[in-house]
Amino acid sequence: MIISELCGQTWTLTKKELLLIARRRWLSTFIRAVAFPIVLTAILASVKTWIHNDGGYGTATPSPIRTLSEAFAVVGDTRKQFVIVDRGLQGADVRAVIDELDQAARDGGRNVQFVTDSRQLIQVCPSSSKGVTSCFGAIDFWSSPDQGPNAIWNYTIWQDSVIAGADVRSDANPAQLYTIPLQRAVDSMISRRNNGTALPDTVLQYPFTSQTQAAVDFRDDKFFGLLITQALGFALFLAMCGITYHLTGHVVWQREAGLLQLIDAQMPNTSRWECLVARMFATHLAFDLIYMPAWIICGAVVGTIIYPHSNAVVAAIAFAIVAQFTQSGQKSTQEAAVIATGLLFPPSSFVYFLVSGAVSEIFSLPLTPHQSIPSLLGGLLEIRVWSLTPAHFLGFFAFQIALYPILAIFIERFLWGCSFRGRHLRSAPEMAGNALRIKNFTKRYNGAAKKRDRTLAVEDLSLDVYAGTIMVLLGQNGCGKSTTLSCIAGLESITEGTIELDGTGGVGLCPQKNVIWPDMTVEEHVRFFEHLKKPSCRPSQAEVDRLIDGCDLKKKTHASSKTLSGGQQRKLQLCMMLAGAILVTVIWLTNGYAWYRIGYMFQSFKDNKAVDDVSFGIMPSEKFALLGPNGAGKSTLISLIRGDLQMDGSSSNAEIHIAGDSLISSPVAAKQHLGVCPQFDAVDSMTLKEHLEFYAQARGLSSKEKDENINKIISRLGLGDHTNKLVKKLSGGTKRKMSLGIALVGNPFVLLLDEPSSGMDAASKRALWSTLTAISEGRSLLITTHSMEEGDALCDRAGIMAGRMLALGTIKSLHERYSDKVYVHLVHQNAPRSTPEKMASLWQWVNSTFLVAETEKSVGGQARFAVPRARQGTQSDQLLDGSHLGKLFQAMEAHKERASIRDYSIGHATLDQVFVNVCQGVDEENSAAVHRGGGLFSCVLGRSK
Numbered sequence: 001m002i003i004s005e006l007c008g009q010t011w012t013l014t015k016k017e018l019l020l021i022a023r024r025r026w027l028s029t030f031i032r033a034v035a036f037p038i039v040l041t042a043i044l045a046s047v048k049t050w051i052h053n054d055g056g057y058g059t060a061t062p063s064p065i066r067t068l069s070e071a072f073a074v075v076g077d078t079r080k081q082f083v084i085v086d087r088g089l090q091g092a093d094v095r096a097v098i099d100e101l102d103q104a105a106r107d108g109g110r111n112v113q114f115v116t117d118s119r120q121l122i123q124v125c126p127s128s129s130k131g132v133t134s135c136f137g138a139i140d141f142w143s144s145p146d147q148g149p150n151a152i153w154n155y156t157i158w159q160d161s162v163i164a165g166a167d168v169r170s171d172a173n174p175a176q177l178y179t180i181p182l183q184r185a186v187d188s189m190i191s192r193r194n195n196g197t198a199l200p201d202t203v204l205q206y207p208f209t210s211q212t213q214a215a216v217d218f219r220d221d222k223f224f225g226l227l228i229t230q231a232l233g234f235a236l237f238l239a240m241c242g243i244t245y246h247l248t249g250h251v252v253w254q255r256e257a258g259l260l261q262l263i264d265a266q267m268p269n270t271s272r273w274e275c276l277v278a279r280m281f282a283t284h285l286a287f288d289l290i291y292m293p294a295w296i297i298c299g300a301v302v303g304t305i306i307y308p309h310s311n312a313v314v315a316a317i318a319f320a321i322v323a324q325f326t327q328s329g330q331k332s333t334q335e336a337a338v339i340a341t342g343l344l345f346p347p348s349s350f351v352y353f354l355v356s357g358a359v360s361e362i363f364s365l366p367l368t369p370h371q372s373i374p375s376l377l378g379g380l381l382e383i384r385v386w387s388l389t390p391a392h393f394l395g396f397f398a399f400q401i402a403l404y405p406i407l408a409i410f411i412e413r414f415l416w417g418c419s420f421r422g423r424h425l426r427s428a429p430e431m432a433g434n435a436l437r438i439k440n441f442t443k444r445y446n447g448a449a450k451k452r453d454r455t456l457a458v459e460d461l462s463l464d465v466y467a468g469t470i471m472v473l474l475g476q477n478g479c480g481k482s483t484t485l486s487c488i489a490g491l492e493s494i495t496e497g498t499i500e501l502d503g504t505g506g507v508g509l510c511p512q513k514n515v516i517w518p519d520m521t522v523e524e525h526v527r528f529f530e531h532l533k534k535p536s537c538r539p540s541q542a543e544v545d546r547l548i549d550g551c552d553l554k555k556k557t558h559a560s561s562k563t564l565s566g567g568q569q570r571k572l573q574l575c576m577m578l579a580g581a582i583l584v585t586v587i588w589l590t591n592g593y594a595w596y597r598i599g600y601m602f603q604s605f606k607d608n609k610a611v612d613d614v615s616f617g618i619m620p621s622e623k624f625a626l627l628g629p630n631g632a633g634k635s636t637l638i639s640l641i642r643g644d645l646q647m648d649g650s651s652s653n654a655e656i657h658i659a660g661d662s663l664i665s666s667p668v669a670a671k672q673h674l675g676v677c678p679q680f681d682a683v684d685s686m687t688l689k690e691h692l693e694f695y696a697q698a699r700g701l702s703s704k705e706k707d708e709n710i711n712k713i714i715s716r717l718g719l720g721d722h723t724n725k726l727v728k729k730l731s732g733g734t735k736r737k738m739s740l741g742i743a744l745v746g747n748p749f750v751l752l753l754d755e756p757s758s759g760m761d762a763a764s765k766r767a768l769w770s771t772l773t774a775i776s777e778g779r780s781l782l783i784t785t786h787s788m789e790e791g792d793a794l795c796d797r798a799g800i801m802a803g804r805m806l807a808l809g810t811i812k813s814l815h816e817r818y819s820d821k822v823y824v825h826l827v828h829q830n831a832p833r834s835t836p837e838k839m840a841s842l843w844q845w846v847n848s849t850f851l852v853a854e855t856e857k858s859v860g861g862q863a864r865f866a867v868p869r870a871r872q873g874t875q876s877d878q879l880l881d882g883s884h885l886g887k888l889f890q891a892m893e894a895h896k897e898r899a900s901i902r903d904y905s906i907g908h909a910t911l912d913q914v915f916v917n918v919c920q921g922v923d924e925e926n927s928a929a930v931h932r933g934g935g936l937f938s939c940v941l942g943r944s945k
Helices: 003-023 026-051 068-075 092-107 118-124 174-195 213-240 242-256 259-266 272-306 312-322 335-344 346-362 373-377 390-415 481-489 522-533 541-550 566-578 634-642 667-671 688-698 703-717 732-744 762-775 788-794 811-818 836-849 885-895 911-919
Strands: 081-085 111-115 135-143 154-158 423-426 434-445 455-466 496-502 507-510 584-587 614-618 623-627 655-658 674-677 750-754 780-784 797-802 804-810 821-828 862-868 901-908 937-941
Touching: 003 026, 003 242, 003 272, 003 522, 026 213, 026 242, 026 272, 068 092, 068 174, 081 092, 081 118, 092 111, 092 135, 092 174, 111 118, 118 135, 118 154, 135 174, 154 174, 213 242, 213 272, 213 346, 242 259, 242 272, 259 272, 259 507, 259 522, 259 566, 272 390, 346 390, 434 481, 455 481, 455 496, 481 496, 507 566, 522 541, 522 566, 541 566, 614 780, 614 797, 614 804, 623 634, 623 788, 634 655, 634 674, 634 750, 634 780, 655 667, 674 732, 688 703, 688 732, 703 732, 703 762, 732 750, 732 762, 762 788, 780 788, 788 911, 797 811, 797 911, 804 811, 804 911, 811 911, 821 836, 821 885, 836 862, 836 885, 885 901
Parallel strands: 081 111, 081 135, 423 496, 507 584, 614 937, 623 780, 623 797, 655 937, 674 750, 750 780
Antiparallel strands: 135 154, 434 455, 434 496, 797 804, 821 862, 821 901
16 A cells, blocks of 8 residues: 555544544543643642742841831731849849830830749740740840849840741841840940940841851752652653553553454555554554643643753653553662663653753753763762663663554554454456455464364365355354454454455455444544545545435434444444445344344433334233334333333323233332343353342242242253353353243243344254243243244234334234235346346346236346235236246246246245335334333233232
């Protein structure tokens, strides 16, 4: 494939990822991809501001000391108390100072109190838990030249904890407001008493701190650097690693749902590597675009706040690189371990890179590629470091960017990717008219250790499928059908042989179960696969609309796939397969997942009704088939009968009776008569008998009743050989029998069976039908099914509904009323390569020989038409009707060679034809729209008391 087409596929896949992640889930994506990393990074970066000092260290500019009156004025009405400790000194000098100080304090608006002992200060000036009081200060006079020891002035100034600390940028530090003005005032009073000399009016003060501003800044940087090395480095990584969980979870979810395999299988690339590279690069690119705003903002925050001396781009790149990987970080203090973990694990490289930057910031130096940590530290910090430089870690990042995508592609290829070994896409001339060619295909599962335990799924299969034909693989469960289709689709590898496909138009795949994106609309699904399969030829809107309309999804074009019914989802799967004008399609049809099936819907949509005026009853020992197209309301009806849903308030006359008890007025009693077998087996990690015992206890059976009932069920269903086996290891048919046994626990009168034979082969189905016939004696069976063969062979009566009951009666009466025709199937001699001219000649003979009532479109050299069983009126055109089958056979044999007929079949109508004829003309969207209950409803099940 040329580069431009590969780039087109990559961009298509990228847009799909952006649609799913950024548009459909915008709020959760915004929180985890933008808001969370930015907020957490900002919080972590602000730690530097929280722990960093705000300056004010060193030596201040000289300023005059305030007088005591000026200090009182600055303090204002706070700290009104002023205390003088008077120890009873009687000297004239000390009494004069005390009196003058008392008067100065009172003039300054202070409340002066005298105490005789400094221990009384605790009561006069009580302190808070932080050591703060309401006192301006206290002074304690011990002696003076006239009295006291040593004949000197001795006094003590008491202050609380407010005087701690200083800011050299301010002249209003506590010491400058309280201590120094008080000391200057007392010293001035003493000086005047000693020699009559007053102190100078202006005395300068020089506030200073014990540490310089540079020393404090270095201490804070050192602490923050150590904090990064010990904790914040990894915390910053956690802030940015959300993409690892987001991307990984998104990819794994798609892989579990089978979406990645579906994409790989339908990409028309000749090389498997191209599919993987395009898909993985698209996912990477989409998540990069989503997370890029957060990376840029976080890089700017980190570069501005945490690493102001380094290049912010370096920090941003470090964040962006580490967020691409899903490895877990490790930590080591040894150089060898640093090299090993840094080289192999991106988170470790990221943390080491942050540590290197943090050490550079301690010294206010930019982060340079060749600056090692030991050369910077010089023994200043007591931490064990490595000698690697930032250049080493940038090299590690480059190595990881190149290595991990390659490793991811290899792992994806060998564990999960589609297999191209033995599978080849050929051109149309090479295929010589074949769309598929299988030669000596063998598939063996070699997982077992012993060779004899290895499973041979398919052995030496060879077949050709002509272009324009439909080939159906039939076989019992486990015969290798799904394995063969998986290998054709490239979902599994081929052990031996080759599979060749016409790859000129790509390959379409319709897997066994619905594989769709719940949040994408029908149109978005179709456009995605159109662009993926034909990157160089984009379809027009008319082509997309035509494909959607052809699959009967026109009214659901802009609806999310999760709102579609099961059958509509199957149609969407068909659209996805046919998108891109593919030539080879691979479809699983053996799972019982019908094209017309509605899933359990428990939600109302506007005013549409799912069940509208439905009434029917089931007699004891009767098997009743409930049929209908997808969205017909069958599952809603079953949910109403089970009591899972309540009917609308408008349904005042609605009634549901189960074995004589009303589900509305006596729900507990009614449910005692009901047994339910769901479509999907409810399997737990228990044995078969433990399952039955659990449900018996849930029904409230006594110990004796439980044992008798379980033994009878096991014997009746032929489960004796599997009693003590884990149910998860049993075959699908045995699991269905167990589900039927669970429904029979408690011997209920009414059984609800939801597609009981889904996923079974023909032999297993017939065995189950025999079992159901055997247990139906005395019970009423309500069976929902999309297998018309099952309804025809098993049931006594049937009801066909599409919101309302369209037809109701015995199987025989439905045949007579709605399909009283004989159906003829012809195969041309040259099928499947019959030319249009030869088919036109065949139809000309048919129209000239038979009274044709209806026809179907010819496909692959086949012609189908219906002949009425009886004429209406008298006609002399000599055309044959279906009143005498012998005449039809005679006409076929007589003209077989002339009409170029290789094979033919003639038969009466089946329930399939009845179903189609009944549902013909019914507007599914209007008459069978989903609603929670609705309309008038009446149902009588089982016997009356």
